[in-house]
Amino acid sequence: MEDLMQKIVSFSKRRGFIFPSSEIYGGFGSCYDFGPLGVELKKNIKKAWWDEMIKKQNDIVGLDASILMNPRVWKASGHLSAGFADELVECKKCHHRFRKDFVNSPAGEKCPDCGGAFTKAKKFNLMMKTSVGPVEDDASIAYLRPETCQGIYVNFKNIMQSMRLKVPFGIAQIGKAFRNEINPKDFIFRTREFEQMEMQWFCEHQKADKFFEYWLKQRLNWYYKLGINKKNLRIYEVPKKELAHYAKRAVDIEYKFPFGWKEIEGIHNRGDWDLSNHAKNSGEDLKYEGYFPHVIETSVGVDRSLFVFLTEAYQEIKGGRSGKTNTEIFLEINRILAPVKVAVLPLVKNKPEIVKKAKEIYRSLKTEFVTLYDQTGSIGRRYRRLDEIGCIFAVTVDFDTLKDNAVTIRDRDTMKQKRIKIKELSQFLNQELK
Amino acid sequence: MEDLMQKIVSFSKRRGFIFPSSEIYGGFGSCYDFGPLGVELKKNIKKAWWDEMIKKQNDIVGLDASILMNPRVWKASGHLSAGFADELVECKKCHHRFRKDFVNSPAGEKCPDCGGAFTKAKKFNLMMKTSVGPVEDDASIAYLRPETCQGIYVNFKNIMQSMRLKVPFGIAQIGKAFRNEINPKDFIFRTREFEQMEMQWFCEHQKADKFFEYWLKQRLNWYYKLGINKKNLRIYEVPKKELAHYAKRAVDIEYKFPFGWKEIEGIHNRGDWDLSNHAKNSGEDLKYEGYFPHVIETSVGVDRSLFVFLTEAYQEIKGGRSGKTNTEIFLEINRILAPVKVAVLPLVKNKPEIVKKAKEIYRSLKTEFVTLYDQTGSIGRRYRRLDEIGCIFAVTVDFDTLKDNAVTIRDRDTMKQKRIKIKELSQFLNQELK
Numbered sequence: 106m107e108d109l110m111q112k113i114v115s116f117s118k119r120r121g122f123i124f125p126s127s128e129i130y131g132g133f134g135s136c137y138d139f140g141p142l143g144v145e146l147k148k149n150i151k152k153a154w155w156d157e158m159i160k161k162q163n164d165i166v167g168l169d170a171s172i173l174m175n176p177r178v179w180k181a182s183g184h185l186s187a188g189f190a191d192e193l194v195e196c197k198k199c200h201h202r203f204r205k206d207f208v209n210s211p212a213g214e215k216c217p218d219c220g221g222a223f224t225k226a227k228k229f230n231l232m233m234k235t236s237v238g239p240v241e242d243d244a245s246i247a248y249l250r251p252e253t254c255q256g257i258y259v260n261f262k263n264i265m266q267s268m269r270l271k272v273p274f275g276i277a278q279i280g281k282a283f284r285n286e287i288n289p290k291d292f293i294f295r296t297r298e299f300e301q302m303e304m305q306w307f308c309e310h311q312k313a314d315k316f317f318e319y320w321l322k323q324r325l326n327w328y329y330k331l332g333i334n335k336k337n338l339r340i341y342e343v344p345k346k347e348l349a350h351y352a353k354r355a356v357d358i359e360y361k362f363p364f365g366w367k368e369i370e371g372i373h374n375r376g377d378w379d380l381s382n383h384a385k386n387s388g389e390d391l392k393y394e395g396y397f398p399h400v401i402e403t404s405v406g407v408d409r410s411l412f413v414f415l416t417e418a419y420q421e422i423k424g425g426r427s428g429k430t431n432t433e434i435f436l437e438i439n440r441i442l443a444p445v446k447v448a449v450l451p452l453v454k455n456k457p458e459i460v461k462k463a464k465e466i467y468r469s470l471k472t473e474f475v476t477l478y479d480q481t482g483s484i485g486r487r488y489r490r491l492d493e494i495g496c497i498f499a500v501t502v503d504f505d506t507l508k509d510n511a512v513t514i515r516d517r518d519t520m521k522q523k524r525i526k527i528k529e530l531s532q533f534l535n536q537e538l539k
Numbered sequence: 540m541e542d543l544m545q546k547i548v549s550f551s552k553r554r555g556f557i558f559p560s561s562e563i564y565g566g567f568g569s570c571y572d573f574g575p576l577g578v579e580l581k582k583n584i585k586k587a588w589w590d591e592m593i594k595k596q597n598d599i600v601g602l603d604a605s606i607l608m609n610p611r612v613w614k615a616s617g618h619l620s621a622g623f624a625d626e627l628v629e630c631k632k633c634h635h636r637f638r639k640d641f642v643n644s645p646a647g648e649k650c651p652d653c654g655g656a657f658t659k660a661k662k663f664n665l666m667m668k669t670s671v672g673p674v675e676d677d678a679s680i681a682y683l684r685p686e687t688c689q690g691i692y693v694n695f696k697n698i699m700q701s702m703r704l705k706v707p708f709g710i711a712q713i714g715k716a717f718r719n720e721i722n723p724k725d726f727i728f729r730t731r732e733f734e735q736m737e738m739q740w741f742c743e744h745q746k747a748d749k750f751f752e753y754w755l756k757q758r759l760n761w762y763y764k765l766g767i768n769k770k771n772l773r774i775y776e777v778p779k780k781e782l783a784h785y786a787k788r789a790v791d792i793e794y795k796f797p798f799g800w801k802e803i804e805g806i807h808n809r810g811d812w813d814l815s816n817h818a819k820n821s822g823e824d825l826k827y828e829g830y831f832p833h834v835i836e837t838s839v840g841v842d843r844s845l846f847v848f849l850t851e852a853y854q855e856i857k858g859g860r861s862g863k864t865n866t867e868i869f870l871e872i873n874r875i876l877a878p879v880k881v882a883v884l885p886l887v888k889n890k891p892e893i894v895k896k897a898k899e900i901y902r903s904l905k906t907e908f909v910t911l912y913d914q915t916g917s918i919g920r921r922y923r924r925l926d927e928i929g930c931i932f933a934v935t936v937d938f939d940t941l942k943d944n945a946v947t948i949r950d951r952d953t954m955k956q957k958r959i960k961i962k963e964l965s966q967f968l969n970q971e972l973k
Contacts, residue, residue: 121701127609141600175561267555
């Protein structure tokens with residue numbers, strides 16, 4: 106399975122999905138860049154989430170809060186305290202630090218960098234610090250937000266008032282967050298810079314349990330609808346004794362990655378802790394009709410879910426899809442998510458009328474759909490390249506096109522081909538890809 | 540004109556466009572949060588840019604690079620040097636720092652904080668620093684990118700290879716950047732955290748001048764098409780002697796803000812400096828067919844252009860749009876950009892059948908268009924609230940609706956009303972809003 110992981114990493118780079126950040130300078134930490142196909146896939150995932158959580162649901166509005174916030178937010182939320190920290194030991198000689206569990210591993214008796222002895226474990230905060238303004242002193246310290254939800258809580262009142270909302274309602278946000286993970290790993294699964302899609306649902310106490318079930322079901326259905334096999338998803342009910350002090354209930358949605366079952370989304374009943382706590386610390390009245398609404402949160406990573414969809418779709422087929430060739434890669438990704446919807450292929454590249462017509466069609470389709478143009482290699486070879494990236498339709502312009510103004514269109518999933526008039530292409534694709 | 544500025548700031552908060560970040564804790568620096576309507580407007584601007592620069596143009600692909608990058612990138616690009624810095628003076632007593640030009644102003648002879656004397660001016664770098672990994676030493680320093688374009692240059696080869704591109708081609712990116720501005724000001728015009736939309740066009744040397752003209756024209760047209768009056772835009776040709784050392788030509792597109800003419804977008808001919816310089820510093824071959832392509836860059840801020848569209852659209856009409864009421868605010872924003880497209884209004888709120896029908900229509904329309912539901916106040920008052928946020932259509936459900944299954948639809952711009960069958964609403968709106 107580790108082998109599959111390596112294949113996905115290498116495929117992602119080769120086909121323009123994901124590159125190591127600053128790769129020409131040797132990369133950087135656990136940072137990754139999304140290439141041309143990665144950007145489209147990411148946009149499609151965010152849109153699918155926004156459509157599901159805002160457009161299709163009632164009473165949910167959006168927010169886009171800044172990454173830098175007043176540090177008092179993090180004092181109030183508890184992120185500046187020992188709770189949001191990893192336990193580290195420090196080498197007494199070279200002062201390098203390691204996770205406490207490393208010391209308990211066979212390799213961990215001495216510092217691997219200098220052989221020195223370790224201190225006792227101490228807490229190390231996961232927030233990334235920076236300094237804002239001209240003087241680097243305590244007053245100018247700021248943090249890169251470690252989660253997006255605090256931006257929602259501190260804007261609760263402004264949003265409720267400006268949008269004239271009544272409880273129950275939700276606030277949804279997509280945005281970047283940063284955590285100084287000691288041990289980032291597993292490609293884009295755990296990175297220091299990541300993007301979250303979070304929704305906070307504010308409701309009456311008595312209805313919180315019911316809404317928890319509702320949102321858990323909604324979120325599971327989102328994955329199913331987008332092509333994730335039920336057998337690759339499971340839920341994990343976090344035991345009462347492991348819950349955060351303010352949490353009433355927490356359920357993780359887990360996916361079966363090549364490296365094991367891992368959390369991809371959390372559904373949390375946070376009670377009234379966030380609003381009451383920010384009210385206390387800020388002195389603002391954050392009550393609705395005399396009470397603090399309870400919060401049900403759904404929280405998922407963009408990068409992490411992108412990894413899920415890529416993993417689920419990636420297949421290597423021995424003998425190829427025809428059964429008669431070498432092993433082929435086939436990215437069987439949901440139509441809504443597929444980064445490229447159409448490709449236009451001139452049958453031959455040395456016949457100017459065919460190339461011209463193909464480019465015309467390409468230019469017209471690309472204003473509506475993400476479209477590729479490819480004139481290199483045999484048609485079969487080009488189909489295989491398109492199957493690799495999960496392109497839904499391939500449109501071939503051939504000699505007959507010059508006479509009948511029609512093209513051959515191939516469906517990725519059925520591999521069936523049919524003839525269609527050029528002037529009907531846009532309507533056909535709109536219907537199929539809606 | 541400063542008065543207009545204050546009105547826009549206050550309007551933006553009241554109607555859910557833009558809130559001061561962490562406002563319940565007294566705000567933070569120059570950070571702002573985009574509320575429910577601000578998010579929609581921002582999304583529409585980004586989509587309009589992406590549609591123009593990627594979908595409608597040929598041979599441009601997208602990228603989404605990380606904010607944290609290998610610090611060697613910033614050494615190579617020159618951002619770690621004195622060039623990317625403000626000149627500051629420091630108070631000898633309290634060590635607070637001020638921009639050099641402050642000292643030359645009437646208020647600036649002594650430190651305003653403690654009355655102390657100033658040092659000579661020295662350079663202060665604008666990049667925000669952070670630390671990555673468990674040890675805060677020199678080796679762990681990282682910077683928040685001060686511009687997005689470097690992510691494009693360092694990915695040039697990976698993108699060209701994975702996407703099989705041939706020069707000329709472009710790489711476009713939307714993403715956040717950070718600058719520790721000493722003097723952030725003018726609402727969201729100059730902030731420390733901001734979002735850029737940049738496109739880098741790679742071409743042969745001989746064609747760079749021609750492409751420069753092409754992109755300048757394209758970019759100007761983008762503003763015109765989205766409703767910016769030609770008299771509020773002008774171009775400023777940066778004089779040769781003020782150009783960055785590597786720049787061949789630079790033109791600023793300026794907008795007439797309430798606080799004066801200010802740059803909103805830059806078109807730059809950067810020659811082959813970026814690729815040749817990164818090739819030299821990284822040791823990678825970044826040539827295309829034996830030469831370094833020249834770069835034409837178009838660079839605009841999301842926040843800044845949002846500010847432009849809001850300012851351009853904001854109007855206060857004495858006597859109201861009817862000429863018979865109090866002063867009214869009218870946000871005459873382009874249909875593509877308008878954050879809310881439709882509103883559904885039950886004529887009265889105490890007639891259950893009307894309310895039920897209105898909610899049905901609202902729920903059906905909101906899956907397709909950003910839609911509001913409003914049942915509070917007279918219809919005239921609700922129209923005025925909708926004009927304030929530039930909502931394009933208002934759909935009123937009245938007593939007749941219960942008999943004829945039709946509604947009254949009002950057009951924001953003409954204020955004309957017409958009767959339309961409920962079942963034809965979606966098609967009508969799709970046609971009008973496309």
